[in-house]
Amino acid sequence: MNLANRLKVIKPSPTLALNAKAKALAAQGVDVVSLAAGEPDFDTPDFIKQAAIEALRQGFTKYTPTAGIPELREAVCAKLERDNRLTFAPDQVVVSVGAKQAIYNAFQALLNEGDEVIILAPYWVSYTEMVTLAGGKPVVVETREENGFAPDPDAIRRALTPRTKALVLNSPSNPSGAVFSRAALEGIAEAVRGHDCLLLSDDIYEKLLYEGQFLNIGNVAPDLVPRLLVINGMSKAFSMTGWRMGYAAGPKWLIAGMQMIQDQSTSNAPSFSQKAAVAALNGPRDFFVPMVEEYRGRRDMVVDALNKLEGVHCRRPEGAFYVLPNVRGLFGRTYKGTPLTGSMQLSDILLNDFRVAAMPGAPFGVEGYIRMSFATSREQLRKGLDRFKELVTSLR
Numbered sequence: 001m002n003l004a005n006r007l008k009v010i011k012p013s014p015t016l017a018l019n020a021k022a023k024a025l026a027a028q029g030v031d032v033v034s035l036a037a038g039e040p041d042f043d044t045p046d047f048i049k050q051a052a053i054e055a056l057r058q059g060f061t062k063y064t065p066t067a068g069i070p071e072l073r074e075a076v077c078a079k080l081e082r083d084n085r086l087t088f089a090p091d092q093v094v095v096s097v098g099a100k101q102a103i104y105n106a107f108q109a110l111l112n113e114g115d116e117v118i119i120l121a122p123y124w125v126s127y128t129e130m131v132t133l134a135g136g137k138p139v140v141v142e143t144r145e146e147n148g149f150a151p152d153p154d155a156i157r158r159a160l161t162p163r164t165k166a167l168v169l170n171s172p173s174n175p176s177g178a179v180f181s182r183a184a185l186e187g188i189a190e191a192v193r194g195h196d197c198l199l200l201s202d203d204i205y206e207k208l209l210y211e212g213q214f215l216n217i218g219n220v221a222p223d224l225v226p227r228l229l230v231i232n233g234m235s236k237a238f239s240m241t242g243w244r245m246g247y248a249a250g251p252k253w254l255i256a257g258m259q260m261i262q263d264q265s266t267s268n269a270p271s272f273s274q275k276a277a278v279a280a281l282n283g284p285r286d287f288f289v290p291m292v293e294e295y296r297g298r299r300d301m302v303v304d305a306l307n308k309l310e311g312v313h314c315r316r317p318e319g320a321f322y323v324l325p326n327v328r329g330l331f332g333r334t335y336k337g338t339p340l341t342g343s344m345q346l347s348d349i350l351l352n353d354f355r356v357a358a359m360p361g362a363p364f365g366v367e368g369y370i371r372m373s374f375a376t377s378r379e380q381l382r383k384g385l386d387r388f389k390e391l392v393t394s395l396r
């Protein structure tokens, strides 16, 4: 017996693998600082937990409609209207097991063999693999640190072909933390206007914003809303990673297709998580303010510390909870007699010899960088930064 051929074309998730390795070391009693996870260290707000507890008490523990309970689909529409000035009807919404499943379903529902999907690098590691798994072809368009990792409309224009079925946008971005400006989004809109492709906008880090304004491409180009698929979820803004609550809002035909995939795979997302999500979306927002301030403080602390290291340069991200220091200046130096040549090697040394888990840039499509998450306590961050400094100063 052997595995299906489709597994030969995708790579395992490097983020999950590195996290698992860090956790295994911690379980052996090793004092590991993990800067690898894409997970808030804040607890889920209590009023959200209470809603789930209440749902459980009332026996709300059964199957629900695949696309989600009507009150949640309505709450999603209200949220999109209120926060994003985007109008969708409940039958244009599907609730999934995390934003991850929503994106997966979208590619499964949309792509035929060989269809192309434009993905801007640096990118979240799962986009390329999900596209490949659906038989599609990821077409990577690079963005540059010098331009704040802003998308280049001309590069997008050059990448468009008759086979382009979708363009993925992720702002604030994982891993760069870049937030796309109005001008950048207008440029993208202009580039794709004559081309019939879906715009998949992954807005999961929307609320983690330290600079500027959050805009969805639908805000600057209302004419493109009919082919816009908005992806969002509860994981990052509401610190609800374990609840597995994500959603998509978009064209009815695509939402219906995504629901069909979900009908035949997982059915509905957990019933009581849906009740919690209703409470979260309709509830108070005051907790965002201290949370975002804390993330901002950590961001500044980490960026300032990294920029003091010779050979390291770190851009101050406008959103999300990652920094992406440029470590090219360290390449060519030697560690224990061996020349340092890449981010994978650096990340390995960092974990094995300095007990810090940080993601190499290579799997995100940016060699020469590493990604560190600041969704962990300042104490852990300080410890992690001290250890990284030890590594940098030990290079010859």
Ligand SMILES: Cc1ncc(COP(=O)(O)O)c(C=O)c1O
Binding pocket: 038, 097, 098, 099, 100, 101, 124, 170, 173, 174, 202, 204, 232, 233, 234, 235, 241, 244, 245, 246
């Ligand atoms: C850019 C991006 N999109 C989507 C997700 C998926 O989030 P979830 O499935 O927890 O909603 C993540 C998680 O790390 C992410 O970084």
